[in-house]
Amino acid sequence: MIRLQSNKHYTEHLPIRDIALPKELVVPLVQHIGKVCDPVVKVGDVVGVGQLIGDSDAFISAPVHSPVSGKVKAIRPAPHPIFGRAPAVVIENDGEDRLGYETRDLSLEEALRLDKAEIVRQVRSAGIVGLGGATFPSHVKLQPKKAVDTLVVNAAECEPYITSDLRLFLEKTDEVFAGIRIAMYVLGVNRAVIGVEDHNHELITHLRRYLAERSIKDVEVKVLPSYYPQGGEKQLIKNALGREVPLGGLPADVGVVVHNVGTLFAIYEAVLRGKPLYERVATVSGDGVDEPANVRVRVGMAFSWILDQCGGIKDSVVKVILGGPMMGFSVPTLDVPAIKGTGAILALTDKSTYYSDEWECCIRCGRCVDRCPMGLMPADMSLALERDRVDLAKEYGLMDCIECGVCTYVCPAKRPIVQWIKKGKFLERSRGKR
Amino acid sequence: MSKQLVITSSPHIRDKETISRIMWWVVISLIPAGISAVWVFGLPALYLIVACVVSAVLTELACQKVMGRPVRIGDGSAVITGLLLAYNVSAGLPLWMAVLGSVFAIAIGKQVFGGLGRNIFNPALVGRAFLMASFPAYMTRFYVWKDGALVSQATPLTVVKMGGVPAVTYKTLFLGNYAGCIGETSVLALLIGALILLWRGYISLHTPLSYIGTVALMTWIFGGKAGWFSGDWLFHILSGGLMLGAWFMATDMVTSPITKKGQVAFGIGCGLITSILRLWGGLPEGVSYSILIMNAFVPYLDNLFRPRRLGERRRWI
Ligand code: SF4
Ligand code: SF4
Numbered sequence: 185m186i187r188l189q190s191n192k193h194y195t196e197h198l199p200i201r202d203i204a205l206p207k208e209l210v211v212p213l214v215q216h217i218g219k220v221c222d223p224v225v226k227v228g229d230v231v232g233v234g235q236l237i238g239d240s241d242a243f244i245s246a247p248v249h250s251p252v253s254g255k256v257k258a259i260r261p262a263p264h265p266i267f268g269r270a271p272a273v274v275i276e277n278d279g280e281d282r283l284g285y286e287t288r289d290l291s292l293e294e295a296l297r298l299d300k301a302e303i304v305r306q307v308r309s310a311g312i313v314g315l316g317g318a319t320f321p322s323h324v325k326l327q328p329k330k331a332v333d334t335l336v337v338n339a340a341e342c343e344p345y346i347t348s349d350l351r352l353f354l355e356k357t358d359e360v361f362a363g364i365r366i367a368m369y370v371l372g373v374n375r376a377v378i379g380v381e382d383h384n385h386e387l388i389t390h391l392r393r394y395l396a397e398r399s400i401k402d403v404e405v406k407v408l409p410s411y412y413p414q415g416g417e418k419q420l421i422k423n424a425l426g427r428e429v430p431l432g433g434l435p436a437d438v439g440v441v442v443h444n445v446g447t448l449f450a451i452y453e454a455v456l457r458g459k460p461l462y463e464r465v466a467t468v469s470g471d472g473v474d475e476p477a478n479v480r481v482r483v484g485m486a487f488s489w490i491l492d493q494c495g496g497i498k499d500s501v502v503k504v505i506l507g508g509p510m511m512g513f514s515v516p517t518l519d520v521p522a523i524k525g526t527g528a529i530l531a532l533t534d535k536s537t538y539y540s541d542e543w544e545c546c547i548r549c550g551r552c553v554d555r556c557p558m559g560l561m562p563a564d565m566s567l568a569l570e571r572d573r574v575d576l577a578k579e580y581g582l583m584d585c586i587e588c589g590v591c592t593y594v595c596p597a598k599r600p601i602v603q604w605i606k607k608g609k610f611l612e613r614s615r616g617k618r
Numbered sequence: 619m620s621k622q623l624v625i626t627s628s629p630h631i632r633d634k635e636t637i638s639r640i641m642w643w644v645v646i647s648l649i650p651a652g653i654s655a656v657w658v659f660g661l662p663a664l665y666l667i668v669a670c671v672v673s674a675v676l677t678e679l680a681c682q683k684v685m686g687r688p689v690r691i692g693d694g695s696a697v698i699t700g701l702l703l704a705y706n707v708s709a710g711l712p713l714w715m716a717v718l719g720s721v722f723a724i725a726i727g728k729q730v731f732g733g734l735g736r737n738i739f740n741p742a743l744v745g746r747a748f749l750m751a752s753f754p755a756y757m758t759r760f761y762v763w764k765d766g767a768l769v770s771q772a773t774p775l776t777v778v779k780m781g782g783v784p785a786v787t788y789k790t791l792f793l794g795n796y797a798g799c800i801g802e803t804s805v806l807a808l809l810i811g812a813l814i815l816l817w818r819g820y821i822s823l824h825t826p827l828s829y830i831g832t833v834a835l836m837t838w839i840f841g842g843k844a845g846w847f848s849g850d851w852l853f854h855i856l857s858g859g860l861m862l863g864a865w866f867m868a869t870d871m872v873t874s875p876i877t878k879k880g881q882v883a884f885g886i887g888c889g890l891i892t893s894i895l896r897l898w899g900g901l902p903e904g905v906s907y908s909i910l911i912m913n914a915f916v917p918y919l920d921n922l923f924r925p926r927r928l929g930e931r932r933r934w935i
Contacts, residue, residue: 188631428928428929429928430929431927502623503623509629510629510631511628512628514623514624514625514628518623538626538632539626541626544690545733545735547637547734547871548871548874548876553925558928559926559928561924584927589629592632595632597735600626600627602628
């Protein structure tokens with residue numbers, strides 16, 4: 185665990201705002217962990233906002249919906265912010281924002297009388313995935329294989345710069361709480377714990393007042409120290425509840441399910457309003473952006489478009505990142521589209537980002553070992569992986585690594601440990617498949 | 619828009635700490651002991667320090683050139699080795715021998731293993747062991763600086779080994795005005811340096827305290843003439859190379875355990891060996907050998923004292 189400069193001052197007080205819609209949107213058919221969707225529309229089809237355009241019958245997958253109304257121009261591989269290239273549906277926006285899904289107007293009470301399986305089905309067909317960045321399909325997390333007793337609401341937002349969940353929770357408190365209620369109902373739990381980092385004074389006061397005014401007793405606010413990675417699922421469960429997820433296990437093994445604020449809001453929208461997930465709140469920030477902002481982005485909007493709506497980027501920008509600076513992905517071009525997991529788009533100049541590829545030998549300073557939030561031995565892993573010894577790296581904890589980046593951040597030798605770890609895990613997984 | 623963007627793996631931000639910043643802070647932390655050395659042992663000490671440092675850096679440069687490695691003499695690590703070697707020899711050691719020790723320390727103790735980070739043994743101690751083996755007479759005759767000349771004098775630990783009673787007060791031992799290796803005598807100067815390292819977070823108390831504590835305990839129990847529990851433990855921890863070794867050499871990042879628990883075990887091991895050598899061994903002092911011996915156990919200790927993983931059951935420790 186480490187303390188990071190939060191850099192949230194850029195956007196933490198800025199209300200969420202809408203931005204103009206582009207002429208063309210490129211919607212990737214894979215925006216989640218799991219199986220890639222197949223297109224269910226053809227070139228030339230006219231689609232409405234929220235209309236299903238891609239789906240798959242796999243359990244671990246999430247359908248994709250059109251973010252605008254207009255015409256399907258093409259279905260082809262296109263730049264993808266994480267995978268480089270991936271199949272996508274290109275939609276020409278007709279500017280009418282004509283709805284392509286059936287809206288609903290349920291009250292929370294009505295929603296809580298729905299069949300649980302029906303809610304899970306709605307969450308799935310709305311294409312909801314974990315919006316904290318992991319993009320794991322949410323309907324799967326609403327059906328844990330073991331009985332659970334607590335819902336943990338991840339409001340830790342431990343990555344620097346990102347304020348999208350903070351703003352969403354402040355501005356849409358009722359709606360997020362409706363999402364919490366629905367999740368509690370489906371999971372059959374009667375306790376929810378909201379994990380918030382202690383620097384979020386405004387949110388903490390707000391939530392405490394909210395709970396007190398309504399005398400809500402079964403939801404607690406748990407204030408956590410502002411350490412990175414406080415929002416890591418296992419770290420959050422440990423620090424908010426004192427429970428330890430067993431190695432290689434899932435939160436459900438200790439009776440917990442974790443959902444983040446954005447995801448719960450999306451669940452509210454899907455269940456009470458019938459709205460599929462085609463837009464989300466993202467923080468656009470960094471010292472390379474002229475007007476940092478919290479904006480509502482639709483999937484498929486090009487990064488260049490979104491950044492232009494925030495005043496454009498400076499010439500001195502060297503990296504544009506999807507997500508936070510610790511775990512986010514640097515994108516090769518601004519043509520890549522926003523996807524469901526886009527909690528932030530950061531444009532960083534050389535002053536605020538590191539990009540040298542020089543590194544030195546490990547001096548065994550132990551900084552990484554002392555701080556690894558999983559209790560692994562990153563130094564030894566890095567030495568093993570440097571020599572392609574995946575087998576040795578596994579002994580030091582390779583497969584338990586959460587890729588939080590702490591080891592690499594603190595390393596005085598600037599060793600690209602996480603990069604090696606990702607490669608090592610990939611090699612190990614593909615070896616398993618063969 | 620086709621802006622040229624850099625793609626790298628996460629994380630995209632890094633801490634400011636670098637190897638050279640760590641190393642140069644260690645150099646700074648060694649300066650008080652150097653000042654004390656010149657104060658107690660006069661100009662010969664200064665010459666030794668300069669000779670050792672310059673030859674260590676030049677050897678490093680030569681090795682890196684010859685072995686085709688990137689030249690990194692600016693990182694300060696060779697300076698540390700030079701300083702520590704100088705601090706570990708007697709003021710009367712001829713300069714050419716000191717230079718030889720320095721060359722050996724860097725070339726054999728460090729570069730042969732692959733350079734900084736790959737060496738198993740503390741390079742300065744390798745250099746010292748080499749000098750002990752090659753020139754034992756020069757390495758074991760100690761002096762103090764009186765009226766512009768070096769005057770031979772036995773170290774307090776030697777006096778004890780011979781069965782005598784050393785004529786030094788605790789205060790003298792603390793300030794360092796007595797015979798010994800030039801950088802080891804002033805506990806005060808060494809502690810000032812140690813505080814710098816602690817403040818910078820480059821060392822923790824685990825190794826030094828477990829090391830010094832073990833020596834105190836062992837010498838208290840077994841070190842007295844009047845039976846058990848009568849030893850002068852304070853004398854033992856203040857004299858000889860213990861402070862220099864415990865704070866600056868047993869804490870060497872490269873050659874000590876990486877985990878805190880491992881460091882405690884390492885410190886206890888060093889303390890046991892040092893005490894055994896001092897109380898029952900053939901030599902008056904045992905700090906450098908004990909650290910070298912424990913260096914060899916580091917991989918084993920690291921394995922034994924792996925941190926507990928989050929969610930891991932078992933762990934007897
Ligand atoms: S080894 Fe993995 S879990 Fe540990 S600090 Fe590094 S990235 Fe994080
Ligand atoms: S932080 Fe870097 S140099 Fe230090 S032990 Fe870890 S890998 Fe080695």
